[in-house]
Amino acid sequence: xxxxxxxxxxxxxxxxxxxxxxxxxxxxxxxxxxxxxxxxxxxxxxxxxxxxxxxxxxxxxxxxxxxxxxxxxxxxxxxxxxxxxxxxxxxxxxxxxxxxxxxxxxxxxxxxxxxxxxxxxxxxxxxxxxxxxxxxxxxxxxxxxxxxxxxxxxxxxxxxxxxxxxxxxxxxxxxxxxxxxxxxxxxxxxxxxxxxxxxxxxxxxxx
Numbered sequence: 001x002x003x004x005x006x007x008x009x010x011x012x013x014x015x016x017x018x019x020x021x022x023x024x025x026x027x028x029x030x031x032x033x034x035x036x037x038x039x040x041x042x043x044x045x046x047x048x049x050x051x052x053x054x055x056x057x058x059x060x061x062x063x064x065x066x067x068x069x070x071x072x073x074x075x076x077x078x079x080x081x082x083x084x085x086x087x088x089x090x091x092x093x094x095x096x097x098x099x100x101x102x103x104x105x106x107x108x109x110x111x112x113x114x115x116x117x118x119x120x121x122x123x124x125x126x127x128x129x130x131x132x133x134x135x136x137x138x139x140x141x142x143x144x145x146x147x148x149x150x151x152x153x154x155x156x157x158x159x160x161x162x163x164x165x166x167x168x169x170x171x172x173x174x175x176x177x178x179x180x181x182x183x184x185x186x187x188x189x190x191x192x193x194x195x196x197x198x199x200x201x202x203x204x205x206x207x
Contacts, residue, residue: 036180039190040140040164046196052203053092059102060094060149067113076114080191084110087195093203107150112194115142117164138168145194149202159201163194 064084066076088108089097096102117140141164148158165186166175174180 035167035169035183036174037183037186038166038168038174038178038180039186039193040166040175041178043161043163043193043197045193046200048090048092048196051091051093051196051200054094054203054207057093057095058104058106059096059098060088060106060108061101062088062097062099063107063109065111067111069115070113073114079187080112083188083191084112084195087192088199091196091199093199093207104152105150106152109148109150110195110198111146112191113144113146115144117142137170138166138172138174140164140166143190143194145198147195147198147202149207151207157202157205157207159198161194161197161201163190165190 062085064077064081066073066080068076085097088094088110094106094108097108101107143163143165144160145163146158146160148156150156166178167183168174168180
């Protein structure tokens with residue numbers, strides 16, 4: 001699981017600096033502590049059927065990029081792109097979703113930017129490794145999903161939604177009333193929910 005965090009960088013620089021090194025120390029010394037992730041509850045949880053289908057679906061070109069603090073993150077893009085593509089396809093707004101340009105030039109661009117939220121995360125992270133997990137820590141990472149739908153004639157519709165993921169190591173408690181899960185289970189849910197909320201916002205404008 002630590003390898004997943006390091007390889008994909010989905011949780012951003014804050015979590016990598018705060019969790020990975022202390023967690024490696026803890027795992028080596030005790031072998032009994034693993035992170036738990038909690039998806040923030042501020043963003044509505046949507047189902048595919050919550051996004052009204054388009055009256056006349058048209059094909060669209062989908063462009064996607066994952067960024068970390070504004071900089072392109074190729075590994076995270078490669079991980080998240082299939083999830084975003086599947087979500088856009090199943091939402092029912094388009095007759096086909098393609099990486100290549102489509103006949104009438106319709107284009108959907110989605111960018112997810114990971115913005116760390118915990119300023120003192122690096123300092124607090126050392127407490128986990130030095131106390132063998134007796135003192136835990138929670139790190140929160142923010143995500144901004146921006147979707148831009150461009151139609152023939154130059155009409156553009158841009159919507160942004162914000163989300164957050166909270167991750168704990170050691171004896172730290174997660175947000176009250178939020179179910180904890182493995183980070184590799186939480187990431188696809190987080191990505192799917194941001195994408196659906198952005199699509200619903202675009203659909204409400206009458207695309």
